[in-house]
Amino acid sequence: MAGLLAVGLYLNHIAVSVGVSTSVWLPVVCAIVVVAAALMTGDRSGIAEATNQLMRDSNLYHIVSISGLHMSMVAGFVYAALRLALAGLMASPVGRGLAGWPLHKVAALGALAAAGAYLWLSGGGVPTERAFLMVAVMLGAILLDRRALSL
Numbered sequence: 001m002a003g004l005l006a007v008g009l010y011l012n013h014i015a016v017s018v019g020v021s022t023s024v025w026l027p028v029v030c031a032i033v034v035v036a037a038a039l040m041t042g043d044r045s046g047i048a049e050a051t052n053q054l055m056r057d058s059n060l061y062h063i064v065s066i067s068g069l070h071m072s073m074v075a076g077f078v079y080a081a082l083r084l085a086l087a088g089l090m091a092s093p094v095g096r097g098l099a100g101w102p103l104h105k106v107a108a109l110g111a112l113a114a115a116g117a118y119l120w121l122s123g124g125g126v127p128t129e130r131a132f133l134m135v136a137v138m139l140g141a142i143l144l145d146r147r148a149l150s151l
Contacts, residue, residue, distance in 0.1 A: 071131035074118045075139065079111035108142040115139070 047055075086103040090096075112135075119132045141148040 067127055068131040068134060071115055071118060071128065071135050075111040075115040075135045078114040079107050079139070082107035082110045105143055108139045112136060112139045 083103060086101075086106060090099065090103065115132055115135045119128055122128050138148045
């Protein structure tokens with residue numbers, strides 16, 4: 001919370017220094033924050049109707065719906081980050097005990113946990129559950145030493 005307050009004070013300082021009133025920039029910043037929250041959680045209730053209409057008119061409204069793209073991005077990022085971090089740790093003197101561990105399986109378990117947390121965070125709508133199931137099948141294939149991508 002203190003970080004958001006600091007950002008707000010900094011933005012206010014910049015706006016005042018260039019002569020822009022708070023009443024001009026504050027609604028824009030609030031709209032951006034609400035849309036960003038909707039992108040993460042799928043909850044569109046905080047978005048103003050004017051913003052919703054602008055997004056519909058520009059054919060961008062589907063972006064705030066959590067789909068397979070969002071779920072696969074979360075799982076893919078966590079999988080890659082964990083695999084890279086574990087490989088880097090293994091190369092250091094601290095991680096010598098990891099020799100022989102299947103790091104790709106550890107990373108797949110971490111990615112599955114992250115996808116499950118994202119499912120819980122988003123409220124678990126039907127499209128999100130379907131996306132989680134597809135990601136879980138792919139990560140399960142990695143855990144069972146099968147090909148995750150067959151194409």
